Structure formats: structure tokens, C-alpha cells
Amino acid sequence: MYLTQGLHRSLQATPDKTATVHGDRSHTFAEMGDRVARFAAGLQGLGVAEGDVVAILSLNSDRYVEYYSAIPWADAVLNPINIRWSPQEIIYALNDSGTTVLLIDDAFAPMAPAITASCPSVTTLVHCGDGPTPEGMVSYEALVADNEPVADVRRCDDQLAGLFYTGGTTGFPKGVMLSHCNLLTSALGAVASGYLLQRDSTYLHAAPMFHLADLAGNLGANLLGCTHVTIPFFEPKNVLVTIEKHRITDVLMVPTMIQMVIDHPDAKEHDLSSLQRLMYGGSVISEGVLLRTKALLPHLRLTQAYGMTELAPVATLLGPDDHVDGLLTAAGQAAPHAEVRILDEEGNPVPTGTVGEICVFGANVMLGYWNRPEETAAVLKDGWMHTGDGGYIDERGFVFVVDRIKDMIVTGGENVYSAEVEGAISKFPGVLQSAVIGLPSDQWGETVHACVVKAPDADFTSEDLIAHVKGLIANYKVPRSVDFLAELPMSGAGKILKRDLRASYAKEQA
Structure with a gap:
């Protein structure tokens, strides 16, 4: 299993199909594959070697789609940086990971002096924006134009694919080590369900692309040869306009985004009939938002994905046919690639309907936390990921998340x-x-x-x-x-x- 295999398949099966759309710019899969191979060559020319960490600090774009293929193509390790972090958190993640090359766009270029002054391991900044390349940086487009394509090294299986830093809600973020097998297992499981993406899908990157949930959609779209449409950042009106303009069929959002889109005063003024499937996750969605979504888009097939970064990220899925009374608050059943149990504080399974800790087993479970063996041991026990979420499973195998254990009120x-x-x-x-x-x-x-x-x-x-x-x-x-x-x-x-x-x-x- 390797992250670039979906791109290779599309290069063979649908080379002339549109792969990416960003504003007025678009590339076919053949063009995307060529750009990925050339950018990988450029990175190697900058000294990037096996296992080096290459980070990105950028708004959504077609170049972000290319990043997720070019880094493993060059035998390097991904490190997508949370764009909403403070400068201190960004610098911490770059130093903690030992990042050597950072891709940075126009929005974050003003941070460059602070990064270079505080991150000794970062030897090169690559400008991946649309404006002029700032002094002291290397142009992304120049690396693509000035280098001949190199062969994909096909970094794969249990090799480290990326460091995905948690949101930092409990202090400084932890680097979650995910392998190629972890990420592909989760993406294949989501695709196998049939709930998100089909071969003719046009997928909208409305969620931030640094987030692992969007990466799962990204990988699934590559595996099926779907078209990627990117917008720089989430803005409800732009989501409505983009769905209508590009006839978007599939999108992934978190509940707060869904609420802002469906409650936008112009929501009923746009033709959203192309939108067939919406997958949501990241946090619990309220029944009120679910019901308003179904009222606005009765044809829409809704799927909830429950999981976490440490699970690459999918653990359970609540499919469209299960969005009925009595199940609207469920997180779904175990995804095709995962096994879910509810355990007590001693690690024993609890009876059906009893609240305990949600634990997950499967090839999607992380390798561990970067340079944190004790914290890894605290949550990984006999291959089972202890999520820290409280929940229960009913007699039909539906998982209900009741709260973060630490958020429970007594x-x-x-x-x-x-x-x-x-x-x-x-x-x-x-x-x-x-x-x-x-x-x-x-x-x-x-x-x-x-x-x-x-x-x-x-x-x-x-x-x-x-x-x-x-x-x-x-x-x-x-x-x-x-x-x-x-x-x-x-x-x-x-x-x-x-x-x-x-x-x-x-x-x-x-």
C-alpha cells in the first residue's frame, strides 16, 4: 500500500480527465502526474532524502493536492501544519518533527523570518503561492519547470507516511505517526462503504486540507480518479457558489461548517441539486442541524464518520439509510476496516448498552506518537487504540458517543x-x-x-x-x-x- 497508487491508477486509466481545479486553473491527471514527478525531483535536488520531513503551511489549493503525492514520491515524510495555530505552536511542530523543507504560501509568507530564526532544522522555504516569490525562498513552480521527472520510489506499507499533529487542545500538540498502510486502510474502508465518492464524483475540498479528515477524502478521490475542486478556505457563501458552479457531487465538512452553510441566508437561492453525498465528522452534530440539513437538501445522502487522528482517521460510519429517528445521534457501526469494543477501566468488555471507553483495533491504528513512547503506551494496549471517548454499543452494533471522558459532568x-x-x-x-x-x-x-x-x-x-x-x-x-x-x-x-x-x-x- 502506498499513497501514490491512486495517482498511478488514474495516470493509466484516465490521463485526460480533469484532476484538479483551483479558481481558473485546472490540470488533467497526466499533467498532475508530471508536475508531481518534477516537484519530487526538485525536492531531491534541494537535498531531501529518505525519511526527511517536508511540511506545508498553506491555504487549500491544487498545489496542496500535489503535495500529498509528491512528498512520498520523493521518499519523504508529510507534515501538514494546522493553519489556525499560533506562531508558537507552528514553530513547536516544525522543531519537534525536525522538518527540513517547508512549503509556505502567500498567506503565511510574513511568518518566514520568525520561522527561519526559530527553526534551525528548516533549511529551505519553498514558496507555493501565486504571488511573486519572496526573497530567500525557492519557487514551487520553478522547481516543477526546471526539473526532469523522477521515478516514484513507492514509499509504502508500514513505512512512515506522515506526522499529523493533534489540535493542541491539551497543551502542545503531539505528532501522530501514520504509515502508508494506516492511511490507505482508512481511505479504502471509507470508499468500500459506498457512502462517499464514486468514479464520476467531483469532490470539494471545503474543509482545511491540513486536516486528516480531508486527506481521507483526498486519498479516496485519487483511488477512484475523481476530480478535486479546491477553495482557499471555508466560507459559507463560497461553498454555495462553488457547489453550483462546478456541479460538486461530494463534500466533507465538520458540523459547524454544515450549520453555517445551511443557515446562510442565500442557501435557498443556489442550485445545489448536483450535491449527492455529504460526509461529516470531527465532532458531534446536533439533531437540530441534521434535521435542517435534510429539510434543505432532501435528496442528499448523509454519512457520519467517527474517528480521530490516531485512527487515520475513520473508525465507524453511520450511513445514509441509518439517518432515521433513534439513530440520528449514533456514530454508526464499525467501518469495514475496523473493530470496535467498549471497555471498562480495567480493559474488560462491558455489557451491551453500558457506557465505557471506545477502543478500536485495525490496520488503521497509528504507529504511535512521535518521540513519546510513554504516551503511546498509555493509549495503545495490545494493538487497541483507547480513544478517550465515552460511549456504548447497542444490540445492533451501533456505536453511540456520549462524551469525551474528560468532559463528562458529575x-x-x-x-x-x-x-x-x-x-x-x-x-x-x-x-x-x-x-x-x-x-x-x-x-x-x-x-x-x-x-x-x-x-x-x-x-x-x-x-x-x-x-x-x-x-x-x-x-x-x-x-x-x-x-x-x-x-x-x-x-x-x-x-x-x-x-x-x-x-x-x-x-x-x-
Whole structure:
């Protein structure tokens, strides 16, 4: 198994088919393959050798699609950098990984002096933007134009394919080591389900391309010979325009993105009839957003993918036919390539319907954390990845994620899972987003608190919302307090950062 095998197949089967579209620029698979081979030669000319780490700090583009093939083609290791990190986090990941070459576009070129001053291992900056190449950098397009194609070394199987740094929600990020086998197993499993991508698909990169979820779609599209359409970054209006203009059939987004697209005031003004399949994941989606999506796009086939970076990333899939009452809050059944169990604190399987830790086994499970053997040993036990997510499996094999174990609220001796409370809140008209956390309480240990973002025209009080929630869930789970916020803190992957919310309340209390 190797990351470039989908490109090789398309070069043979559909060389003249459009491979990439970015703005007014497009390339066929034959042109893309030639560019990848030439850029790999250019990297080798810069001194990139077997196992060297080549990072990218860039908005989405067709060059990002090429990056994911050219780096392994040159026998190097991927390191896509989270574009929403602080400069300190970016510098940390570059130093921790020992990155030698960094691809950087126009948006991040102003960071170059700080990077070169703080990252001694980074010997070369390659400019992969559309503007003039800044002084001290090497032009991406010049490397493509000035080098003859080289043969693919076919770095493969259990060899390290990339370092994928976690979102840094619990301190500095960890580098997740994923092999070619890990990544291809996950992509093939998702494709085998039939839920995302077909051979005639046009896939929109709406999610940030540094994120592993989008890479799974990227690899799947390459395996099937689909057309990649890239937009620089997620913006709801541009997503609507691009779907209509390029007749997009498949897209992957996180729930916060879906909510912003379907609730956009112009959503009904665009022809979205080409869109056939939408896969979502990255965080729990509320029932309210799901129902509004189905109302706007009744023909759309929705699939939820649950997983994490350490699982390359897919573990379970909730297919289109399972998006029915009673299963809308499920994460799905084990994907074709994975096995899922629920284990207790001692590592023993729990009875059906009992909440425990979700654990996953399969060829998609990571090699480990880069230079962190103790942290690797803490989560990898006998080949099983201990996810840190609490959940249960019902009698039909459907996995339900109830909360991050660390986010579970204990109030008056009762366990409250924030996802259930957030699901109830989402059904109240005028709620855009919510996050439920536990606040310290001398009497109860913790009390349930909701942070809510209203729709622009919404007019309701905390009392109205609490009364609504009381009609849907047990009283001890109902928020005792509500704050209305302009926005919720988000990670680069679109996940709500409850850690930041808890920290802000702790600071206020202090």
C-alpha cells in the first residue's frame, strides 16, 4: 500500500480527465502526474532524502493536492501544519518533527523570518503561492519547470507516511505517526462503504486540507480518479457558489461548517441539486442541524464518520439509510476496516448498552506518537487504540458517543454527558451552536452550564431555553445556568474548545 497508487491508477486509466481545479486553473491527471514527478525531483535536488520531513503551511489549493503525492514520491515524510495555530505552536511542530523543507504560501509568507530564526532544522522555504516569490525562498513552480521527472520510489506499507499533529487542545500538540498502510486502510474502508465518492464524483475540498479528515477524502478521490475542486478556505457563501458552479457531487465538512452553510441566508437561492453525498465528522452534530440539513437538501445522502487522528482517521460510519429517528445521534457501526469494543477501566468488555471507553483495533491504528513512547503506551494496549471517548454499543452494533471522558459532568453523583444536553438544546428554534460544561459547585460537585450562540434574529431568554430542555431530558441533566455568547472558541479542526470555556469561567471565579 502506498499513497501514490491512486495517482498511478488514474495516470493509466484516465490521463485526460480533469484532476484538479483551483479558481481558473485546472490540470488533467497526466499533467498532475508530471508536475508531481518534477516537484519530487526538485525536492531531491534541494537535498531531501529518505525519511526527511517536508511540511506545508498553506491555504487549500491544487498545489496542496500535489503535495500529498509528491512528498512520498520523493521518499519523504508529510507534515501538514494546522493553519489556525499560533506562531508558537507552528514553530513547536516544525522543531519537534525536525522538518527540513517547508512549503509556505502567500498567506503565511510574513511568518518566514520568525520561522527561519526559530527553526534551525528548516533549511529551505519553498514558496507555493501565486504571488511573486519572496526573497530567500525557492519557487514551487520553478522547481516543477526546471526539473526532469523522477521515478516514484513507492514509499509504502508500514513505512512512515506522515506526522499529523493533534489540535493542541491539551497543551502542545503531539505528532501522530501514520504509515502508508494506516492511511490507505482508512481511505479504502471509507470508499468500500459506498457512502462517499464514486468514479464520476467531483469532490470539494471545503474543509482545511491540513486536516486528516480531508486527506481521507483526498486519498479516496485519487483511488477512484475523481476530480478535486479546491477553495482557499471555508466560507459559507463560497461553498454555495462553488457547489453550483462546478456541479460538486461530494463534500466533507465538520458540523459547524454544515450549520453555517445551511443557515446562510442565500442557501435557498443556489442550485445545489448536483450535491449527492455529504460526509461529516470531527465532532458531534446536533439533531437540530441534521434535521435542517435534510429539510434543505432532501435528496442528499448523509454519512457520519467517527474517528480521530490516531485512527487515520475513520473508525465507524453511520450511513445514509441509518439517518432515521433513534439513530440520528449514533456514530454508526464499525467501518469495514475496523473493530470496535467498549471497555471498562480495567480493559474488560462491558455489557451491551453500558457506557465505557471506545477502543478500536485495525490496520488503521497509528504507529504511535512521535518521540513519546510513554504516551503511546498509555493509549495503545495490545494493538487497541483507547480513544478517550465515552460511549456504548447497542444490540445492533451501533456505536453511540456520549462524551469525551474528560468532559463528562458529575452532578450530585449522577453522570451527565454533554452531547445529550447539547442535542436537546439544538432543537430549540433560534439556537445556532451550544456547548455544555460543568461548573464547580460546593453543593453538587458540578452544575450543568450551557454556552449558547443565538441566530441573528432570535429572541429568547435562558428561562425559555431551560423550560424547553426540561421537556426532553431528565431534570438533573438540565442546565442550571445559561450564557449567551457571540461565538464559541474553536480549534483549527472546527471543534469547540470546552477547555477554553472552562478556563474562562475558572478565571472569572478566581
